[in-house]
Amino acid sequence: MTLLTGQVQLDVQDRATLVSWSRSSSIRAGLVIRAKIVLAAADGEGTSAIARRLGVSRPTVIQWRDRFAQNGIEALSDAPRSGRPKTVADQDIITATLEPPPQTLAVTHWSTRLLAGQLGIGDATVARAWRRYGVQPWRRQTFKFSTDPELVAKVRDVIGLYLNPPEKAVVLCVDEKSQIQALDRTAPILPLRPGLPEKATHDYNRHGTTTLFAALEVATGRVTDRCYARHRHEEFLHFMKQVAKAYPRVRLHVVVDNYRTHKHPDVAAWLAKNPRITLHFTPTSGSWMNMVEIFFGIITRQAIRRGTFTSVKDLIGAIEAFINGWNDRCHPFVWTKTAEQILPHTTRQPTSDARH
Numbered sequence: 001m002t003l004l005t006g007q008v009q010l011d012v013q014d015r016a017t018l019v020s021w022s023r024s025s026s027i028r029a030g031l032v033i034r035a036k037i038v039l040a041a042a043d044g045e046g047t048s049a050i051a052r053r054l055g056v057s058r059p060t061v062i063q064w065r066d067r068f069a070q071n072g073i074e075a076l077s078d079a080p081r082s083g084r085p086k087t088v089a090d091q092d093i094i095t096a097t098l099e100p101p102p103q104t105l106a107v108t109h110w111s112t113r114l115l116a117g118q119l120g121i122g123d124a125t126v127a128r129a130w131r132r133y134g135v136q137p138w139r140r141q142t143f144k145f146s147t148d149p150e151l152v153a154k155v156r157d158v159i160g161l162y163l164n165p166p167e168k169a170v171v172l173c174v175d176e177k178s179q180i181q182a183l184d185r186t187a188p189i190l191p192l193r194p195g196l197p198e199k200a201t202h203d204y205n206r207h208g209t210t211t212l213f214a215a216l217e218v219a220t221g222r223v224t225d226r227c228y229a230r231h232r233h234e235e236f237l238h239f240m241k242q243v244a245k246a247y248p249r250v251r252l253h254v255v256v257d258n259y260r261t262h263k264h265p266d267v268a269a270w271l272a273k274n275p276r277i278t279l280h281f282t283p284t285s286g287s288w289m290n291m292v293e294i295f296f297g298i299i300t301r302q303a304i305r306r307g308t309f310t311s312v313k314d315l316i317g318a319i320e321a322f323i324n325g326w327n328d329r330c331h332p333f334v335w336t337k338t339a340e341q342i343l344p345h346t347t348r349q350p351t352s353d354a355r356h
Helices: 012-023 029-042 047-054 058-071 090-098 112-119 123-133 151-163 233-246 265-273 292-304 312-329 339-345
Strands: 002-005 008-011 169-185 204-217 223-228 251-256 277-281
Touching (some): 008 012, 008 029, 008 058, 029 047, 029 058, 047 058, 090 112, 090 123, 151 251, 169 233, 169 312, 204 312, 223 312, 233 251
16 A cells, blocks of 8 residues: 655555654654654645644655655665874774784873874774774783692592581681771761762771671671771680580581691690680682671772771771671672583683683
């Protein structure tokens, strides 16, 4: 079915497409205007009336009406523009980006303007090539391989405790969060408001530090805590005695990292007298396997980082109050990765990708 109105022939399918374009909020505004021009012309509206109603000129109305009449709906799209041909291909830009800058520039990585000046092109051209190929020279990620000779055994040991804990035993993750600062902002905190975040002054008064020792019970998420002024083996041993009293007459499997104080002779002697307590060490550079680190992240975000403390005593009070509330609402910490899934990512690849 074809409708004939003046110079524009509009079939049912084209009309439906143009109507959807004219009502769309996601396509280009220019295409919306062109669709409205053709629809109005097909409905018999005059050139001047269309121009006044849509806020365009008469030549614009005539141009798009005639284009549609000659070549159909495809003619409403922008015609390809020639522009100046590229002087440097995107592949050459990426190749140059992957090479380090010359020493004469004394920079560690390329910026769009530096590379553009080196290649004699515009910085926008470099930026478009980087976006197209996902190259981001300004970003850097870190990695670290464990050099622990007992890496595999320690990974299997710790993850075995998480995934298959021994019967009639408690698995605890113990560590210390040292140098927690009691920071007092120099002006009152401006509270949260609709449309405005909470605001605090950049400068502060530092009233000292404390070290939080924490033992996380994996099965429940409950935390046993104690704050000390220092974090030597004496404090660690005193805290372990507190943990032992908190869990009497039950075997304890305690995950700790390789901090020297955890292996002090005094600690080893106390463990020998208390065989129901066994320490399990995470691999070197593998303290992320200790799940109490997750809790340290939680308390830092929710109670410490944005807090204001006029003294170390005030800071310790805030820490203890948070942990008391946490223990009322705590939940189990669940480890999901097996040793077989983790171990391939913990060792350096011995050969190249080419399998040479």
